[in-house]
Structures are given as C-alpha cells and as structure tokens.
Amino acid sequence: MRAAGELVEKRGSAALSLREAARAAGVSHNAPYRHFADRDSLLAALAMEGFDLLDQAAAGRSARELGEAYVEFALAHPQRFRLMFGGALDLEDHPALRSRAELAHQKLERGLAEFGVDAAFAAAATWALMHGLAQIVLDGHFAHAQEQCGGPAAFARKVLGAVRLARAAQRSA
Amino acid sequence: MRAAGELVEKRGSAALSLREAARAAGVSHNAPYRHFADRDSLLAALAMEGFDLLDQAAAGRSARELGEAYVEFALAHPQRFRLMFGGALDLEDHPALRSRAELAHQKLERGLAEFGVDAAFAAAATWALMHGLAQIVLDGHFAHAQEQCGGPAAFARKVLGAVRLARAAQRSA
DNA sequence: GTGATATGTTTACGGTGACAACATACGGTT
DNA sequence: AACCGTATGTTGTCACCGTAAACATATCAC
Numbered sequence: 001m002r003a004a005g006e007l008v009e010k011r012g013s014a015a016l017s018l019r020e021a022a023r024a025a026g027v028s029h030n031a032p033y034r035h036f037a038d039r040d041s042l043l044a045a046l047a048m049e050g051f052d053l054l055d056q057a058a059a060g061r062s063a064r065e066l067g068e069a070y071v072e073f074a075l076a077h078p079q080r081f082r083l084m085f086g087g088a089l090d091l092e093d094h095p096a097l098r099s100r101a102e103l104a105h106q107k108l109e110r111g112l113a114e115f116g117v118d119a120a121f122a123a124a125a126t127w128a129l130m131h132g133l134a135q136i137v138l139d140g141h142f143a144h145a146q147e148q149c150g151g152p153a154a155f156a157r158k159v160l161g162a163v164r165l166a167r168a169a170q171r172s173a
Numbered sequence: 174m175r176a177a178g179e180l181v182e183k184r185g186s187a188a189l190s191l192r193e194a195a196r197a198a199g200v201s202h203n204a205p206y207r208h209f210a211d212r213d214s215l216l217a218a219l220a221m222e223g224f225d226l227l228d229q230a231a232a233g234r235s236a237r238e239l240g241e242a243y244v245e246f247a248l249a250h251p252q253r254f255r256l257m258f259g260g261a262l263d264l265e266d267h268p269a270l271r272s273r274a275e276l277a278h279q280k281l282e283r284g285l286a287e288f289g290v291d292a293a294f295a296a297a298a299t300w301a302l303m304h305g306l307a308q309i310v311l312d313g314h315f316a317h318a319q320e321q322c323g324g325p326a327a328f329a330r331k332v333l334g335a336v337r338l339a340r341a342a343q344r345s346a
Numbered sequence: 347g348t349g350a351t352a353t354g355t356t357t358a359c360g361g362t363g364a365c366a367a368c369a370t371a372c373g374g375t376t
Numbered sequence: 377a378a379c380c381g382t383a384t385g386t387t388g389t390c391a392c393c394g395t396a397a398a399c400a401t402a403t404c405a406c
Binding site for chain 3: 200201202203204207208
Binding site: 027028029030031034035 | 383384385386387
C-alpha cells in the first residue's frame with residue numbers, strides 16, 4: 001500500500017502498475033495478489049485511504065473553513081484526489097469504497113449544517129462549489145488570476161469568500 | 174477517431190486501447206500511428222473534439238442556461254467529460270489541447286459576463302459551481318435528492334436555481 | 347511516366363494484468 | 377512433539393498492449 005500510494009501520488013493512478021509497486025516493495029511480481037483481487041481493488045483501497053486523509057484534513061478545521069480545507073487537500077494530494085473523484089473506479093464494483101465515500105459526504109453535510117447551510121440544495125451547491133473549485137485549480141485554469149492572488153490557495157480563499165457573502169445575503173433576504 | 178470515440182464513451186479513456194480502436198476501424202494494429210504520435214495524442218484529439226461538443230451544447234442556449242447546458246453535456250458524454258477535465262492528459266505535453274481548452278474558458282467567461290457575472294471571482298465561482306455539480310452528479314452522489322427531483326438534470330436545475338437567487342441577492346446588496 | 351508523400355501492413359520487443367502450481371512460514375489442535 | 381490449515385510469497389506462463397522499424401501500396405503533382 002505504501003509503495004503503491006507513493007507511485008500513484010507521483011505519476012497518477014493510470015500509471016500505477018502492480019508489478020512496479022511490487023518491485024518498489026521488494027517482493028515478487030505476484031505477491032500483491034495475495035492482498036488485492038486485482039489492480040482496481042488496490043486502487044479502491046488507496047481511494048479509501050484518501051477519504052481518511054480528507055477527513056483528517058477537515059477535522060481540525062472550523063466549519064467555515066471547510067472549503068479551504070477541501071481545496072488544500074486537493075492541492076496537497078492531487079493524484080489521490082483524482083483517484084477518489086475522477087471516476088476511475090466504478091462504485092458498483094467496490095461497495096466498501098462506495099460506503100466509505102458516502103460516510104465522507106455525510107460528514108461534509110453535517111459540517112455544512114453547522115455553518116447554517118441546512119437546505120439540501122444549498123448543501124449540494126456548497127459542496128459542488130468546493131469540489132469544482134478544487135478541480136479547476138488542480139487543472140491549472142485561471143492561472144492568471146491565481147498568480148495575482150499570490151498562489152492557488154489564496155485564490156481559492158477569495159473565490160469561496162465571495163460566495164460566502166452571497167449566501168449570507170440570501171439568508172438575510 | 175470515430176471508433177476510438179465510441180470506445181472511450183463506452184468504457185472510459187483508461188480502457189481505450191489503440192489496438193482495439195484499430196480493430197474496430199478495420200485496419201491493422203499499427204495504422205493509428207500514421208495519424209497520432211502515441212496513445213495520449215489520440216486521447217488529446219478526442220478531448221479537443223469534446224470541447225467542440227461542449228461549445229456546440231452551449232451555443233444554442235441563452236446565457237442564463239449555461240449551467241444546465243454544462244451539466245447536461247457532462248451527463249450526455251460522461252467519459253468524454255472526464256477525459257477533458259479528469260487530468261488524464263498533461264496540458265504541458267499537448268499545447269494544442271491547452272489552447273483549445275483556454276478558448277473554451279474564454280467563451281464560458283464571456284457567456285457569464287452577458288449574465289452580469291463580470292467580477293473575476295464571481296465568474297470563477299460560477300464556473301466552479303457548474304463544474305463541481307457536473308462532477309458530483311456524474312459520480313452519483315446525492316442519489317437520494319436526485320430521485321426526489323425526478324432525475325439528475327432536474328436536480329442540477331434546482332441547485333443552480335438556488336444559487337442564482339443568491340447571486341441576485343448579492344447584486345442587489 | 348515518375349517520384350514524393352500519405353497511408354497501411356508485417357514483424358518484433360519489452361512491459362503488464364492475471365492465472366495456476368508450487369513453496370514456505372506460522373498458530374492452534376491433539 | 378507431530379500435524380494441519382491458513383496466510384503469504386515465488387516461479388512460470390499466457391494473452392494483450394504500446395511502440396518501433398522495415399516494408400508495401402496508393403495517390404497526386406509535375
């Protein structure tokens with residue numbers, strides 16, 4: 001798992017080869033099959049580990065910092081983030097991963113509820129915003145604006161801040 | 174291109190094999206190399222085609238329907254959408270794809286400007302919202318809420334509608 | 347007609363996922 | 377102490393894949 005995780009974070013999940021991971025771990029090319037049914041199962045395990053990391057990243061933060069934490073996690077573990085949300089794994093084939101992801105969603109929604117975002121649509125919109133922003137920053141879009149702000153993290157903070165104002169306006173209306 | 178596109182839309186870009194595409198097109202397994210330097214180049218071409226499709230999907234719509242069009246495109250061509258934004262292609266290695274993507278971003282921002290979203294951060298936030306929503310719906314999250322609304326498209330419409338109100342409130346403030 | 351260019355084919359090599367058969371080491375039972 | 381099931385690792389094998397090189401053919405300008 002450790003060797004495979006490092007390979008994924010370095011070159012992306014598509015480039016992960018069971019054999020290379022096995023070599024990196026110093027075992028034979030077929031040893032991984034004693035622990036994972038196939039390549040996808042190993043990726044699923046790494047994705048689940050990713051949700052643990054995401055939980056961990058969100059844990060220390062106050063509810064209102066969730067968005068920043070989300071984007072920061074994506075920036076800190078880009079390939080892991082893509083593995084978790086990039087659709088490389090079919091959730092139908094990995095029920096354990098599915099339920100782990102759903103748990104993360106529930107935690108997220110609960111965190112948003114603390115922030116006063118209790119309507120289902122608003123929670124969905126908030127999450128979509130966080131998620132899309134993470135993805136966009138990861139892809140390197142808005143590079144110019146990001147430079148002006150002094151880095152992607154600052155950019156994300158400002159974008160999220162702008163919307164926070166909008167939501168406040170909505171609640172007061 | 175047609176054969177490869179169908180394979181990608183059916184089983185995802187990771188499962189695309191040059192040899193299988195060549196077989197589907199009825200040519201030898203090495204014929205594609207006369208048209209594409211390598212596998213990634215073919216994927217890049219398919220991604221560029223995807224941006225054409227996205228432009229086309231957004232063209233007929235009024236500016237205020239952009240969000241719906243975006244999500245509808247993702248739902249209509251899930252694997253193509255993932256190929257375009259999933260980070261499978263490194264934009265550094267495919268400058269043509271990079272500029273094509275930037276053109277699409279510019280069109281999108283212009284469309285948003287027509288809608289009154291002219292501040293850079295608001296445009297970024299709007300795009301992030303559309304993008305994240307598309308991704309989330311694609312991943313099958315909020316399945317329960319989606320059913321209640323009568324399908325993912327209706328769900329997306331409602332979420333986007335909720336935020337539209339928020340933005341209006343911000344502008345009036 | 348001739349030659350250049352575009353396109354397709356054949357053959358070959360190394361890497362990869364996956365399967366099967368075999369080996370080894372460890373913990374509990376008798 | 378002898379025994380055995382289980383977990384783990386190894387070797388060998390196969391089909392498939394990306395990619396390269398050498399070779400063949402067709403098309404089109406001159």
